[in-house]
Amino acid sequence: MAMEKTLPSYQQDRIKINDGEKIVSARPHALSDKVFNFCPGCTHGIVHRLVAEAIDELGIEGETIGISPVGCSVMNYDFFNCDMIEAAHGRAPAVATGVKRVHPDKIVFAYQGDGDLASIGTAETVHAATRGEHITVIFINNAIYGMTGGQMAPTSLPNQVTQTSPYGRDVSKVGFPIRMSELLATLDGPAYIERVACDTTAHIRQAKKAIKKAFENQVNGVGYSFVEVVSTCPTNWGMTPQAAFEWLRENMLPYYPLGVYKDVVADGFDDALGAAAARAADCPIAQQKREA
Amino acid sequence: MADEKSTPVEDRVLMKGNEVLAEAAMRAGCRYFFGYPITPQTELAAYMAKKLPKIGGTFLQAESEIAAINMVYGAGAAGARAMTSSSSPGVSLKGEGVSYMAGADVPGVIVNVERGGPGLGGIQPSQSDYFQATRAMGHGDFFMPVLAPSTVQEMADLIYLAFDLADEYRTPAMILADGMIGQMMEPVTLPPARDPESLPKKPWATTGTHMEREHNVVNSLYLTPQKLEDTNRERFERYEKIKATQQRQELFMADDADILIVAFGASSRIARTAIRRARDKGIKVGLLRPITLWPFPEDAINQAIDGGCKALMSVELNMGQMVEDVRLAAHGRADVSFYGRTGGVLPTPEEILDQIEALAARIGCAPSAKAGE
Numbered sequence: 165m166a167m168e169k170t171l172p173s174y175q176q177d178r179i180k181i182n183d184g185e186k187i188v189s190a191r192p193h194a195l196s197d198k199v200f201n202f203c204p205g206c207t208h209g210i211v212h213r214l215v216a217e218a219i220d221e222l223g224i225e226g227e228t229i230g231i232s233p234v235g236c237s238v239m240n241y242d243f244f245n246c247d248m249i250e251a252a253h254g255r256a257p258a259v260a261t262g263v264k265r266v267h268p269d270k271i272v273f274a275y276q277g278d279g280d281l282a283s284i285g286t287a288e289t290v291h292a293a294t295r296g297e298h299i300t301v302i303f304i305n306n307a308i309y310g311m312t313g314g315q316m317a318p319t320s321l322p323n324q325v326t327q328t329s330p331y332g333r334d335v336s337k338v339g340f341p342i343r344m345s346e347l348l349a350t351l352d353g354p355a356y357i358e359r360v361a362c363d364t365t366a367h368i369r370q371a372k373k374a375i376k377k378a379f380e381n382q383v384n385g386v387g388y389s390f391v392e393v394v395s396t397c398p399t400n401w402g403m404t405p406q407a408a409f410e411w412l413r414e415n416m417l418p419y420y421p422l423g424v425y426k427d428v429v430a431d432g433f434d435d436a437l438g439a440a441a442a443r444a445a446d447c448p449i450a451q452q453k454r455e456a
Numbered sequence: 457m458a459d460e461k462s463t464p465v466e467d468r469v470l471m472k473g474n475e476v477l478a479e480a481a482m483r484a485g486c487r488y489f490f491g492y493p494i495t496p497q498t499e500l501a502a503y504m505a506k507k508l509p510k511i512g513g514t515f516l517q518a519e520s521e522i523a524a525i526n527m528v529y530g531a532g533a534a535g536a537r538a539m540t541s542s543s544s545p546g547v548s549l550k551g552e553g554v555s556y557m558a559g560a561d562v563p564g565v566i567v568n569v570e571r572g573g574p575g576l577g578g579i580q581p582s583q584s585d586y587f588q589a590t591r592a593m594g595h596g597d598f599f600m601p602v603l604a605p606s607t608v609q610e611m612a613d614l615i616y617l618a619f620d621l622a623d624e625y626r627t628p629a630m631i632l633a634d635g636m637i638g639q640m641m642e643p644v645t646l647p648p649a650r651d652p653e654s655l656p657k658k659p660w661a662t663t664g665t666h667m668e669r670e671h672n673v674v675n676s677l678y679l680t681p682q683k684l685e686d687t688n689r690e691r692f693e694r695y696e697k698i699k700a701t702q703q704r705q706e707l708f709m710a711d712d713a714d715i716l717i718v719a720f721g722a723s724s725r726i727a728r729t730a731i732r733r734a735r736d737k738g739i740k741v742g743l744l745r746p747i748t749l750w751p752f753p754e755d756a757i758n759q760a761i762d763g764g765c766k767a768l769m770s771v772e773l774n775m776g777q778m779v780e781d782v783r784l785a786a787h788g789r790a791d792v793s794f795y796g797r798t799g800g801v802l803p804t805p806e807e808i809l810d811q812i813e814a815l816a817a818r819i820g821c822a823p824s825a826k827a828g829e
C-alpha cells in the first residue's frame with residue numbers, strides 16, 4: 165500500500181535525481197509542503213511526520229479526516245494533506261465523534277496536546293474513550309502549555325517551574341499531574357493505549373509502530389486507540405533541545421513510564437467489545453445478547 | 457411548508473410540540489442528533505432515541521451540552537444535517553460551539569425550549585433567552601437565523617425551514633420555542649419526508665479527499681487580521697441577504713390598527729385573545745407576530761408605521777428584551793412600550809387587555825376619545 169516515493173513539489177526544482185538514483189526517503193505524501201511553525205527542537209514535527217508516514221503506509225490519506233486542537237499544533241490542518249477540521253480547545257474528541265458517526269467508513273483522528281486533552285477537554289477525552297469511539301487519538305504530553313507561553317499543564321511534574329507555578333508545582337496546593345494513559349486504561353471502551361517518546365531513534369521507531377497500530381486498529385474496526393507521546397518543549401522549558409531530551413529521560417519517563425497500557429488484540433480479543441464483555445462476565449445484564 | 461389538502465390522512469396527527477420538532481427534523485433529512493437531558497425539551501430527545509436508529513440515523517446522548525454541540529459541529533462539517541436540543545441553562549453551554557460553527561460556516565440546528573432564568577431558574581415557559589438567541593450567543597461577531605414557533609404546526613414547519621436556511625447560508629440556525637409550545641398537543645400536518653441523499657451536495661465538507669481534490673479545511677482561525685476581517689465581511693454580506701429575504705411575520709387584525717402588539721411564541725397566543733376582546737370594545741389593535749426573531753421583521757414594523765400605526769407594545773415572557781428590537785425598528789416614529797411576565801408566570805388575556813386599554817387612552821386612541829374627535 166506504500167506510495168512510491170517522490171520528492172515534494174518544493175524540492176523538485178532544487179534536487180536533481182540522476183539516472184540510476186532513486187529516492188529512499190522523502191517527505192510523506194500526507195504531509196503538505198507547508199513549513200512547520202514549530203520552535204527549533206520541538207518534537208511536534210517528528211510526531212507529525214510519524215502520523216503522516218502511518219497514513220501513507222496504510223494508504224488511507226484520501227479516506228482520513230483529522231481534527232486539529234488548540235495549542236501549538238493548532239494549525240496542523242495546514243500540515244496534513246487529508247481533510248481537516250479545527251476544533252475548539254479540548255473538543256476534538258467530540259468533533260471526531262460527530263464526523264465518525266456520519267462517516268463510519270472513514271478514518272478519523274484527533275491530535276491534541278496536554279492542556280487540550282487532559283485539562284479543558286478531560287470530559288470529551290474520557291467519554292469518547294469510554295464510548296469506544298472508533299477514532300485514533302494522538303496525545304502530545306510535554307508537561308506545559310506551549311502556545312500561550314509556558315503555563316502549568318495538567319501533566320506538569322511536581323515542583324516543575326512554569327509561568328503559573330513560578331515557585332514550582334506545589335502538589336499540596338494544586339494537586340498532582342494526570343497520567344492519562346493509565347486513567348483511560350481503566351475504561352472498557354478503549355482497544356489500545358500506549359505511551360511512547362521520541363527522544364531517541366529507538367523510541368521514535370517504537371512511536372512509529374504505536375501510531376501506525378493506532379490507525380490500523382481503526383481500519384480493522386478494533387476500536388478506540390490512544391497513543392501518548394512524551395514530548396519536549398525546549399522553548400518553554402528554557403533548555404536546549406538536547407538538554408530537554410535529557411530532562412525528559414531524567415524526570416518525565418520515571419513519572420510517565422513508557423509501554424502498552426491496553427491492547428485488547430494482544431489480550432486475545434477481536435475488539436474492545438469482546439474484552440469489555442469478558443471483564444463483566446459475572447454481570448448478567450451486561451451479558452444479554454442484543455439484536456443487531 | 458406542508459399543504460394540508462394534499463397530505464394523506466395519516467400525516468395529520470395529534471402530537472406534542474417537542475415530538476413534532478423531532479419528527480419534522482427527521483423528515484427534513486436530519487439523521488444525527490446529539491443532546492443532553494434537560495427539562496422541558498426531554499420528549500424531543502426521547503423521540504429521536506426511539507426513531508432515529510430505525511431509519512439509519514444516530515442518536516447519541518453526549519456527556520455534556522458542550523460535547524453535544526461539538527458533535528453537531530463535527531457532523532455538520534462532515535456534510536450531514538445534524539441537530540441538538542436543550543433548554544436555557546444547557547443552551548448557555550452551547551454558546552462556544554455555536555460560535556465555532558458560525559466562524560467556520562458549518563450548518564446545524566439548535567433547539568432551545570426555553571425555561572425561566574437566569575441561573576438554574578425554573579422549568580416553566582419563558583422567553584428570557586431572546587437576547588442570547590438573537591445577539592451572538594457565543595463570543596465574536598456573528599448572528600444566526602432564529603425562528604420562533606407559536607403553534608405545534610409551526611414547530612414542524614419552522615424546523616424544516618431551519619435546516620434549509622442553515623444549509624443555504626452555511627450558518628447555525630436556532631428554533632427558539634418555550635416550554636408551553638413544547639409541552640402542548642395540537643393537530644399537525646407533517647411535512648413530507650426527504651431522503652438525505654436528495655439534498656444539495658456540500659463540496660466544502662470534510663468527507664475525505666479520495667485523492668481526487670485538494671484537502672478541505674473547516675476552520676475558524678485566521679491569524680492574519682486582514683484575512684479575518686475579510687472572512688467576517690463576507691459572512692455579513694450573507695447576513696444582509698438573509699435580512700433582505702428571510703424576515704417573516706404574521707399580521708393579525710393589523711390592517712387598520714392604531715396599536716400593534718408585538719409578540720412571539722406563547723405570549724402571542726395570549727395576546728391574540730386579548731386583541732379580540734379589545735376589538736370587541738372598539739379599540740383598533742392588532743398583532744404583529746415575528747416568526748423570525750433574527751432577522752427581526754423590521755420591514756413589517758416600518759410598513760405598519762407608514763400605514764398609520766401609532767403605538768407598538770411588546771408583550772414578552774421576560775423583563776423586556778425584544779422591545780429593544782421593536783424600538784430600533786420604530787426608530788422613534790411610534791410609541792413603543794413593553795409588558796411582560798417572567799419566571800414562568802404567563803400573563804392572562806385580561807392583564808394584556810388592561811395594558812391595551814391603558815395604552816389606547818394614553819395615546820388618544822381609546823374608543824371614547826375617538827368618539828370625541
